[in-house]
Amino acid sequence: MSANRVAVIDYGMGNLHSVESALQHAGECEVVVTSDAEQVKSADRVVFPGVGAIGDCMAEIRRLGFDALIRTVIDSGAPLLGICVGMQALMEGSEESGGTQGLGIFEGVVQRFPGGEDELGNPLKIPHMGWNTVSQAQSHPLWAGIADDTRFYFVHSYCVQPSDTAVEQGRTEYGIPFAAAVGRANVFATQFHPEKSHTAGLTLLANFLTWNGQC
Amino acid sequence: MGLAKRIIPCLDVDNGRVVKGVNFVGIRDAGDPVEIARRYNEAGADEITFLDITASHQDRDTTVHTVEQIAREVFIPLTVGGGVRAVEDIRVLLNAGADKVSINTAAIHNPQLVRDASNRFGSQCIVVAIDARAVHAEGESPRWEIFTHGGRKPTGIDAVQWAQKMADYGAGEILLTSMDRDGTKNGFDLPLTRAISDAVPIPVIASGGVGNLDHLAQGVLQGHADAVLAASIFHFAEYTVADAKAYMAECGIEMRL
Numbered sequence: 001m002s003a004n005r006v007a008v009i010d011y012g013m014g015n016l017h018s019v020e021s022a023l024q025h026a027g028e029c030e031v032v033v034t035s036d037a038e039q040v041k042s043a044d045r046v047v048f049p050g051v052g053a054i055g056d057c058m059a060e061i062r063r064l065g066f067d068a069l070i071r072t073v074i075d076s077g078a079p080l081l082g083i084c085v086g087m088q089a090l091m092e093g094s095e096e097s098g099g100t101q102g103l104g105i106f107e108g109v110v111q112r113f114p115g116g117e118d119e120l121g122n123p124l125k126i127p128h129m130g131w132n133t134v135s136q137a138q139s140h141p142l143w144a145g146i147a148d149d150t151r152f153y154f155v156h157s158y159c160v161q162p163s164d165t166a167v168e169q170g171r172t173e174y175g176i177p178f179a180a181a182v183g184r185a186n187v188f189a190t191q192f193h194p195e196k197s198h199t200a201g202l203t204l205l206a207n208f209l210t211w212n213g214q215c
Numbered sequence: 216m217g218l219a220k221r222i223i224p225c226l227d228v229d230n231g232r233v234v235k236g237v238n239f240v241g242i243r244d245a246g247d248p249v250e251i252a253r254r255y256n257e258a259g260a261d262e263i264t265f266l267d268i269t270a271s272h273q274d275r276d277t278t279v280h281t282v283e284q285i286a287r288e289v290f291i292p293l294t295v296g297g298g299v300r301a302v303e304d305i306r307v308l309l310n311a312g313a314d315k316v317s318i319n320t321a322a323i324h325n326p327q328l329v330r331d332a333s334n335r336f337g338s339q340c341i342v343v344a345i346d347a348r349a350v351h352a353e354g355e356s357p358r359w360e361i362f363t364h365g366g367r368k369p370t371g372i373d374a375v376q377w378a379q380k381m382a383d384y385g386a387g388e389i390l391l392t393s394m395d396r397d398g399t400k401n402g403f404d405l406p407l408t409r410a411i412s413d414a415v416p417i418p419v420i421a422s423g424g425v426g427n428l429d430h431l432a433q434g435v436l437q438g439h440a441d442a443v444l445a446a447s448i449f450h451f452a453e454y455t456v457a458d459a460k461a462y463m464a465e466c467g468i469e470m471r472l
Binding site for chain 1: 220221256286287288290310311313314336337339412413415416417418419436439442467469
């Protein structure tokens with residue numbers, strides 16, 4: 001049996017070692033952090049991360065031609081996991097950075113949190129930073145072994161609102177409800193950071209490592 | 216259900232060794248930050264903060280190496296601070312596996328560093344650490360000033376205005392330490408914590424003075440902190456992270472249990 005090769009797409013935005021080490025910790029795999037399109041295409045599965053401002057991320061993705069690469073991966077049927085800004089980039093567009101066009105894999109937009117107050121009457125701080133509950137909108141192989149309403153680690157100021165609720169895999173609330181995870185066919189994406197979400201996050205990554213890309 | 220308030224154990228590290236002693240049952244090496252970080256990760260800490268108090272430049276390599284080792288084994292967020300002077304220092308720490316980098320004195324000398332760093336790496340990974348002391352006379356309305364050099368040197372900068380400025384410059388979070396309370400075990404400076412937390416739109420971590428579990432709870436309830444940081448009560452096993460979370464949850468605070 002060939003090695004379970006995972007490509008983590010590197011487009012120069014942030015540290016990817018935590019994703020790499022969490023994958024290695026989660027299960028049997030050979031991880032390559034790469035900006036080489038051929039290595040991405042030949043991998044068994046692909047992780048599409050992202051941190052920082054989406055405008056900068058999309059600019060780099062387009063400059064490197066990775067918009068086409070991501071579509072190629074999705075069309076190939078290989079399992080693809082988007083994380084944080086990687087998830088946001090899969091949407092049609094974002095309010096952030098003066099309006100940014102996304103890859104349009106999923107219909108819907110990325111909007112800024114409106115703020116508001118928590119249950120103690122204190123203002124909701126932005127970024128939404130810390131551990132929040134994720135209610136599983138539907139059953140999915142990546143939720144296997146993870147209890148509904150488990151907490152995952154989030155850090156973001158903008159949130160995903162899919163227009164087609166059928167792609168919503170997880171929901172969270174912070175002043176407003178938003179999509180904590182979206183997915184369709186061989187694509188799954190999380191707003192939270194599984195690589196920073198302790199046991200629950202490692203379980204999700206382990207599920208990704210054995211996922212055949214079907215729901 | 217909603218966003219949980221966070222508990223953050225803090226490791227003070229000098230040349231690769233934890234300097235405020237750690238007293239866990241069964242720990243092999245009480246000075247090893249990697250082992251201690253692993254313990255806190257298992258104990259349910261929501262994040263870990265690692266403050267490098269190393270003075271000499273050559274020891275920075277040890278710090279980077281330690282951060283790399285922790286990041287390989289600890290799958291919760293890791294903040295690293297101490298000695299960060301330039302964008303390049305931040306890049307090195309993020310590449311070593313830090314999720315957030317804390318800037319303290321350098322922000323005072325060069326506030327633009329905060330703006331440059333948040334533009335380059337994103338606000339989510341830039342923490343501004345503020346060390347403050349009360350400077351009002353008795354009977355006056357409360358006022359706090361930023362101090363450097365371990366709380367010895369006043370800067371003349373108002374702490375609340377400074378926190379607002381740092382949020383404007385792109386800080387993603389404030390790590391607020393009361394130098395009046397640090398090490399006293401008398402609890403957080405709650406008026407200070409509330410003044411800063413209510414003045415900025417970004418999360419605030421309360422630090423300095425925790426001696427018991429109620430101090431942690433009051434940091435959130437009265438201080439309006441989004442996260443609470445403590446060192447010695449956890450290091451000396453006076454309380455576990457689980458004890459702290461259970462107590463805070465009983466007080467009606469949303470926690471990750």
